[in-house]
Structure formats: structure tokens, C-alpha cells
Amino acid sequence: MCSARADIIDGKAFAATLRQKVAAQVARLKAEYGIVPGLAVVLVGEDPASTVYVRNKERMTAEVGMNGHAFRLPAHASEAELLDLVRQLNADSAIHGILVQLPLPAHMDARKVINTINPEKDVDGFHVVNAGLLATGQEAMVPCTPLGCLMLLRDRLGSLAGYKALVVGASNIVGKPMAQLLLAEKCTVSIAHSRTRDLEAEVRQAEILVVAAGRAELIPGDWIKPGAVVIDVGINRIERDGKPVLVGDVAFEQAVRVAGAITPVPGGVGPMTIACLLANALTACCRAVGASEPAELVA
Numbered sequence: 001m002c003s004a005r006a007d008i009i010d011g012k013a014f015a016a017t018l019r020q021k022v023a024a025q026v027a028r029l030k031a032e033y034g035i036v037p038g039l040a041v042v043l044v045g046e047d048p049a050s051t052v053y054v055r056n057k058e059r060m061t062a063e064v065g066m067n068g069h070a071f072r073l074p075a076h077a078s079e080a081e082l083l084d085l086v087r088q089l090n091a092d093s094a095i096h097g098i099l100v101q102l103p104l105p106a107h108m109d110a111r112k113v114i115n116t117i118n119p120e121k122d123v124d125g126f127h128v129v130n131a132g133l134l135a136t137g138q139e140a141m142v143p144c145t146p147l148g149c150l151m152l153l154r155d156r157l158g159s160l161a162g163y164k165a166l167v168v169g170a171s172n173i174v175g176k177p178m179a180q181l182l183l184a185e186k187c188t189v190s191i192a193h194s195r196t197r198d199l200e201a202e203v204r205q206a207e208i209l210v211v212a213a214g215r216a217e218l219i220p221g222d223w224i225k226p227g228a229v230v231i232d233v234g235i236n237r238i239e240r241d242g243k244p245v246l247v248g249d250v251a252f253e254q255a256v257r258v259a260g261a262i263t264p265v266p267g268g269v270g271p272m273t274i275a276c277l278l279a280n281a282l283t284a285c286c287r288a289v290g291a292s293e294p295a296e297l298v299a
């Protein structure tokens, strides 16, 4: 075996640069149109992880010069109350982007809530209209995590045309839109999921491997094709040697000896997700006021 180590894809640094570009465009919108992008983040209940994410989003929204609007509903709020809030935000011309933090309490129908958001303000890209626009190659709001993964892949590889890509995980929020984006880039795309018969055989062929399975270290390093570009979307809190640690869906220490490049956890895809949320809010605002969209920020 060779002892070369993969290049570490620094999502944290890439995201910081992306946020600076967003900030510059926010300043341009303000100067040229007198408009400040407004991003509404709705949190229902007090899930500790969600509370941390929402706080981070609020801080970064302010840092790029956007107006952040936080809405907190109690865990026992009714679905009707949440739908009313979403409709109010839809009607508010100062709000260009709306994010309803998931998961929602079990007594709410998350699909109904998401599909009530005006698709043009749906900065998560989860609305069925945006999913359909993406799947048919039309201008959409693109889900933030797959968009961030795509930016990292393009930065690493340039044109993705012709690459054999495998997406592990078929969720509506990561796996499926990721596969659509890779297809649009002219990759040969496969999607693996919990019923895939021989995951190892699929992984071994992948030149681009995106893993969003939500299972700690599901992919051992020795399955990975030498030189592959590995994007690890997983964020799993586990205990190792009695200590809580954060690991991805890929066994990083093994994979780093085989892959050509790999994202770390933390510091890889996670920061890109938030930066792309801000980029999407900027995009939504540009579309709302008829301003040109900065090319490097859109899919």
C-alpha cells in the first residue's frame, strides 16, 4: 500500500470565503436597491441540537449583513398556528427567505408545513415545487447541504462530467437532491440505500462518493476506490473511549489513507450548509427585486 494521505477538503475555510462573497453582494443590494435581505428562521420547541444550529444561523445571518428574524413557538403549538405564521411570513415583503427548522414535533405534518412556504422564499429548497424544478432542470431553490457538497466537488474537480458518482442515502433533504445535482453535472449517478444488496461493491466503483446515511462510520476505508473524492455529510455524536465525539458516516482515519480527497467531520460539509443557506437567501432576495444573481453563488 502507498502511504500518501488524501487532501483534506477544508469546508470551514471554503464556507468562510463564501460568506464573504455573500456579504459583498448584500452590500451591493443595499447600495443599488436599498434592500436588505431578510431571513426568517422558525424553531418549534426546544430540541437542544436545533437550538444550537438556529443560534449559529442567526449569528452568521447578522455577520453577512442580512436581517435575521427568529420565531420561536412552544413545542405544544398547534400546526394551525405554525401554518398561520408561515402564511404571514409569505406575505411579508421584508422577508425573502423562510426556514422552518426540522424535525418538527410529531403532531405536525412537516410536508404540509414546508409546502405552505412560498417556493420563492423556500431557502431550504424542500418545497415540492423546488424539488420538481430541480429534477426537471429549471431554476429552483436548491437544498443547502447538497449545494454545498456540489461547490466543494466543483472546486476540487472542475467539470464533473463523466465521473461515476455514488450517493449513499436517499433522503428528500440530501440524497435525492444531491443525485439530481450530480446528474445535472453529467455524472453517472447511483443511489444506494438501506436495501442496497451489496453496498461495498457499489462504493468500490465510485469516483465521487457522497455519504448521507446518518450512520456513524458506515463506510470503512478499505471499500473506497483509491483516489476517490469523498464527501461525508454525516454528523453523528458517539462515545469513543468514554468520551463524546463527532464522527461522520465514513471511517475517516482509514479513508484518509485511500481517498484522493475527503471532507472532515466537523469542518467539512456542516459549515457549507449554513453558508449555502445565506447564499440561497441572497438569491431569493435578488430574484424578488429583479437584481442580477451572482453566478458563483448559484447552482
Ligand SMILES: Nc1nc(=O)c2c([nH]1)NC[C@@H]1CN(c3ccc(C(=O)N[C@@H](CCC(=O)O)C(=O)O)cc3)C=[N+]21
Binding pocket: 050, 053, 099, 100, 101, 102, 103, 124, 144, 235, 246, 265, 266, 267, 268, 269, 270, 271, 272, 273, 274
Ligand atoms: N429546515 C432545516 N434546514 C436545515 O438546514 C437543517 C434543519 N432544518 N435541521 C437540522 C439540520 C442540521 N443542520 C446543520 C447545519 C450546520 C451544521 C454545522 O455547521 N456543523 C459543524 C459543527 C458541528 C458541531 O460541532 O455540532 C460542522 O460540521 O463542522 C450542522 C448541521 C442543518 N439542518
Ligand SMILES: [Mg+2]
Binding pocket: 004, 005, 006, 007, 260
Ligand atoms: Mg494525495
